[in-house]
Amino acid sequence: MKISELAKRADISAHTIRYYEKLGLLKPTQRSESNYRIYTNDDVVTAKFIKRSKECGFSLAETSTLLAIKNDKSQHVCAEAKNMTSSKIVEISEQIAKLKRMQSTLQELEVLCCGGQESAEFCSIISNLEKVV
Amino acid sequence: MKISELAKRADISAHTIRYYEKLGLLKPTQRSESNYRIYTNDDVVTAKFIKRSKECGFSLAETSTLLAIKNDKSQHVCAEAKNMTSSKIVEISEQIAKLKRMQSTLQELEVLCCGGQESAEFCSIISNLEKVV
C-alpha cells in the first residue's frame, strides 16, 4: 500500500509518517518503480504501535527504544520494557501532582474574585499574584 | 539595582529576564550611564508576578494579558481575570484527565509484565502495544 493508505489505516497523517521515517521509527519495506513508498501490513502494526506508545505518554525517542525491543525481542528482556513503564508512571504521577497544585491555587484565586464588571482595582486575583511572598 | 540583583531577588535567571524584556513583559525603569539595566522594587514585584503566574500554569502570552490588567487596573474589570482563571482551571482539568488515562493504561501494562531477565519474546507490554485494535 502507498503512504495515504497507511495514513488512513493507522490514523496518522502522511506528513507525520514521513517525519517518523526521518527519525528512523518507520521505514517502508520497499519503494515502487516510481519511488513511491510501499508499506506492508507489518508496517501498519508498527505505525499503530507508535501511536499507542505515544498515547501512553512515551516520547518519540522512548518509542524508538520500545520499537527496538519489539523489532528484536530475543535480544531484549522484559525488565527493559517494565523499567521504562515504571519510570513513565512515576513521571506522569509527578506531572499530575504539579497540575493539581496549580489547580488548587487557581481555585483559591477563583472563589475570591467577584468576576463582575467592577474595575480590576481591587481584583483579588491580580492582587494575589502581586503579593510579595 | 542591576539585573543580577533582580535575578537573585525574583529567583529568575538574568538571561530569562532579558528574554522577558524582549517579549515586552518586564522593561527596566531606566538605564545607567553605561547602559546597564536599572530596576526598582516595583520591577521585583512584576518579576515575581510573572513567576507566580507561570506557576499557576499561565503561558507567557497569557501572563502578558494578566500584566496588562495589573498595570492598568482601572481600565480592566474583574471578569477578565476571573474568566482567564476559570478557563485555565478547565484546561488543567483536561490535562489531568488525560494523564490519568495514560497512567491507568501504563499500570495495566506494568502488572502484566514479569519484569525479569526473560527474553522479551513474550513480554506482555510489547505485545499489548503491538496488538491490532
Added chain:
DNA sequence: CTTGACCTTAGATGTTACTCTAAGGTTTAT
C-alpha cells in the same frame, strides 16, 4: 593598575513533535 566579576548586544541553538511549502513527477478516472 589589573584582575575578575559583571554588564551589553544580536543572534544561534535546543527541545518536542509536528506542519507546511514549493516545485515538480506519477497515476487514475472520465
Added chain:
DNA sequence: ATAAACCTTAGAGTAACATCTAAGGTCAAG
C-alpha cells in the same frame, strides 16, 4: 487526453520557553 488526486524532496515554520555564544565594554577591590 486531461484533470484530479496522489506522490516525491529538502527545507522552512510553528509553538513554548528558554539557554547559550561571541565579542566586547564597565566597575570595584586589592
